[in-house]
Amino acid sequence: MLALKNWDINLRSREKKTLRSFLFLYAFLALLILAFVAFLYYGLERDLMLQNQREALSNLTNEQIVRLKSLHVNLDKEQTYPRDERFNSAIYDSSLKQIFSTLSTPKVNLYEDIYLKNDHIYFIKELESYYLGARYIAIEVDAPHSWDKKVFRKLLIYGAIIFSILVVIGYFLLGLLLRPMKDTISLLDRFIKDTTHELNTPVNAILSNIEMIDTQTLDESLAKKIKRITIASKTIANLYDDLTYLVLSHQILSQDVEVDLKLLIEERLEYFSLLFESKKIELSVELKEGVILTIDRKKVAKLLDNILSNAIKYNKIGGMIHLCLTQNSIEIKDSGRGIEKNKINQVFERYSRFDRSVGGFGIGLSIVAAIAKEYTLQVNIDSILGEGTTVRITW
Known part of the structure; x- marks a missing residue:
């Protein structure tokens, strides 16, 4: 069942429908491209931030290594794992098994030298000497405050500007693509208008003259022919009325x-x-x-x-x-x-x-x-x- 409540059937509505469909697809593809570019940009900003933190983290790691060395040498006197309020740390043996940790997460990727996870930066370094049986040390610090919000804000502002420009370009591009169709539709409308104008006089003449014929006074064969002419004339008249309404409905x-x-x-x-x-x-x-x-x-x-x-x-x-x-x-x-x-x-x-x-x-x-x-x-x-x-x- 089809319920018709608000139906826009003029050609301009079809044009608008095509325009909306094209712009939707165009906007979707533009968003996909912008999202991919944003992903790459975010990765570059993250890597840049990590590189800026590398030297400071390397110094903190060296300080912790010195403490581990001291603990290793004086293990018979002191058995407390060295801590620092500026960072958390953990040590792992050569089989990547955790020896001791103050990190906020039990899982650390020891194959990366520096990476970002859950608003924390992790710096991994391989020890030259096996202090306390440790082969690797991991340092955990908080990521710089709101660095990602700044990146997202920049992406949102520039992304919105670029997206708006792309949509405007798409709108005018579609206008160029639709121009041949508009010209064809305009030509068709003019043809229909001219045709209906030319049909008006002969259709009215045929119908008027047929109505004046008294079929009861004609023989059966001729009466059948008149009926066929009447049927054909009414079919033409109905079609003429449709074409007239089609062309002139906005003026009626x-x-x-x-x-x-x-x-x-x-x-x-x-x-x-x-x-x-x-x-x-x-x-x-x-x-x-x-x-x-x-x-x-x-x-x-x-x-x-x-x-x-x-x-x-x-x-x-x-x-x-x-x-x-x-x-x-x-x-x-x-x-x-x-x-x-x-x-x-x-x-x-x-x-x-x-x-x-x-x-x-x-x-x-x-x-x-x-x-x-x-x-x-x-x-x-x-x-x-x-x-x-x-x-x-x-x-």
Whole structure:
């Protein structure tokens, strides 16, 4: 089921959707690149900070080694491991087993000479003499206060500036890429506008002259030919109305009046009567009396015409159409070809067509969506491929 509440079906919305999708992908890739650069920069800053600390840590380590040597020599007199309030330390034997430690962590990477972990700097040095059986000594000191916050602040400021510049560049780059599409769409709109203008006079002339023909005075063969011409003319007239609405909808001011939907539906069914007859479609209706809707009469007629036209166009020979009007809804059910479930979400998009075996431009349901949006109507579609489609309009 598809619920249509707020549907922007004009081409500019499609353009905006493309713009948003491109900018999202572009921004995501830009963030990935910036994150990688930030990671490298952070590593460089960390290494620079560690190098600045190396000499001081080396001096502290040498002081501790002197104390260890003194303890080693005077072990029979003094057996207390030397401590210093400026740092913590630990000693390890040649098999990397801990002999004694005052470190805040039990695990130290003895394969690194200096590294940063959990806001502490660790400096590792191999002893030349095995004092107290120790082969390695590790020194632990606190990392410089807020050094990482300074780095993160710098990364955030410069990263935001660079990211903003990249997004602006992406926006203008996409504008250049979309320009050919915009020109094509503009050309198509002008073509449709010119075509509808040229169609106006001949379509009206055909319909007017057909209405003046009294088919009852004609022989059966000629009457059938006139009916075919009438059907074809109404099909052209319906298409002409769609194209006119498509081009001029933004210029058409709504004239809302109280519309008796039962009378309007009966009028539209009469308009399509020859089309029902030509495909031998069985029509059944349930129309509630006194259902009034304040709406532009031409627009709601156009909405009904497009749904009925599709129900006829995509129906089978000898099929059925059931139309039901209630106090809060109109439901049109057909026994046509149906729509695949994964394509129902696309039926309201302009120029979308899923069956090329019948005519049309794929604009009918986009017009339905536009009118529904204007009057906050909800359009739901249920469809089973090969069994039929139900369109429900509620208010």
